[in-house]
Amino acid sequence: xxxxxxxxxxxxxxxxxxxxxxxxxxxxxxxxxxxxxxxxxxxxxxxxxxxxxxxxxxxxxxxxxxxxxxxxxxxxxxxxxxxxxxxxxxxxxxxxxxxxxxxxxxxxxxxxxxxxxxxxxxxxxxxxxxxxxxxxxxxxxxxxxxxxxxxxxxxxxxxxxxxxxxxxxxxxxxxxxxxxxxxxxxxxxxxxxxxxxxxxxxxxxxxxxxxxxxxxxxxxxx
Numbered sequence: 001x002x003x004x005x006x007x008x009x010x011x012x013x014x015x016x017x018x019x020x021x022x023x024x025x026x027x028x029x030x031x032x033x034x035x036x037x038x039x040x041x042x043x044x045x046x047x048x049x050x051x052x053x054x055x056x057x058x059x060x061x062x063x064x065x066x067x068x069x070x071x072x073x074x075x076x077x078x079x080x081x082x083x084x085x086x087x088x089x090x091x092x093x094x095x096x097x098x099x100x101x102x103x104x105x106x107x108x109x110x111x112x113x114x115x116x117x118x119x120x121x122x123x124x125x126x127x128x129x130x131x132x133x134x135x136x137x138x139x140x141x142x143x144x145x146x147x148x149x150x151x152x153x154x155x156x157x158x159x160x161x162x163x164x165x166x167x168x169x170x171x172x173x174x175x176x177x178x179x180x181x182x183x184x185x186x187x188x189x190x191x192x193x194x195x196x197x198x199x200x201x202x203x204x205x206x207x208x209x210x211x212x213x214x215x216x217x218x219x220x221x222x
Contacts, residue, residue, distance in 0.1 A: 006186050007103050010119070013182025014098055017126045020175030021091035023168055024133045028084040030165035031064060033077075034144050036158055047163060050081050076143050080136035087132040090125045091176065098122025098183055120187045126180030130173040137169035 031049035043058040050073075054064040067073060070081070099105065101119030141162055148159045 009182055010102050010186045011104065013123070013179045013186065014095075014102060015179070016175050016182065017091070017098065017122075017179030018095055020126070020130065020133075020172045020177075020179055021088070021095060023172030023175065024084070024087050024091055024129065027133065027137070027165050027169040027172055028088060030163075030168065032163035033080075033140055033165045034160040034163045036160050048160075049163075049165065050077055050084065074143075076136070076139050080140060083132045083136040087129045090132065091129040094122045094125035094129060094180070096122075097125065101183075116187050119183055123180040123183035123187070126176045126183070130176030130180065133169050133176065134173035137166050137173070141166050 028050065031052055031054045032047040033049050034047070036046040036048075037044075045056045047054045047056065052064045052066045054062055056062050070078060073081075097118045099122075101115045101117075101122060103115070144160050144162055147153065148161070153159075
């Protein structure tokens with residue numbers, strides 16, 4: 001029962017982390033980290049991401065333009081690009097390492113100590129990956145909220161609002177941290193491996209056969 005529980009927990013942690021890593025990659029390239037609706041033209045919505053700015057018209061047309069220079073970006077966007085790349089790289093490495101550490105994977109089944117270390121390292125990488133997603137997303141959100149309520153900016157100037165990519169990034173970070181926590185919890189659990197279960201069953205069978213031999217009519221003198 002403990003082995004089945006740990007295997008299920010490992011799979012849940014792995015798929016949570018894998019889903020979080022996919023969402024973090026999606027967040028990196030989504031063009032709507034912040035959006036702007038103009039009062040003068042209600043039929044257009046401006047959205048800005050880490051790589052480009054887009055104009056969405058009510059008729060359904062979308063026009064996007066890439067940023068000309070990395071140095072021309074605001075500071076929070078420059079740092080966010082770097083952190084998101086770090087997060088995606090660490091998440092990929094965590095998926096690779098923790099995948100080989102799963103109990104259900106037969107590769108390296110006799111090297112349980114190595115599989116445990118791979119699983120632990122993968123869980124730690126998922127933690128770091130989740131933090132490096134939440135940090136830039138929260139920084140950009142803080143900047144947007146701060147500028148939105150800045151009394152020094154005239155009211156006639158349009159204000160940027162939180163984009164959908166920020167919420168996707170927060171959810172990605174939560175999934176990565178949750179998945180990494182589940183993986184590390186299974187490492188700290190009691191070690192119950194299929195080989196030990198096999199040996200236990202074999203010993204019980206041998207013991208039963210020994211009792212049957214002792215209680216046979218020939219040995220009892222019947």
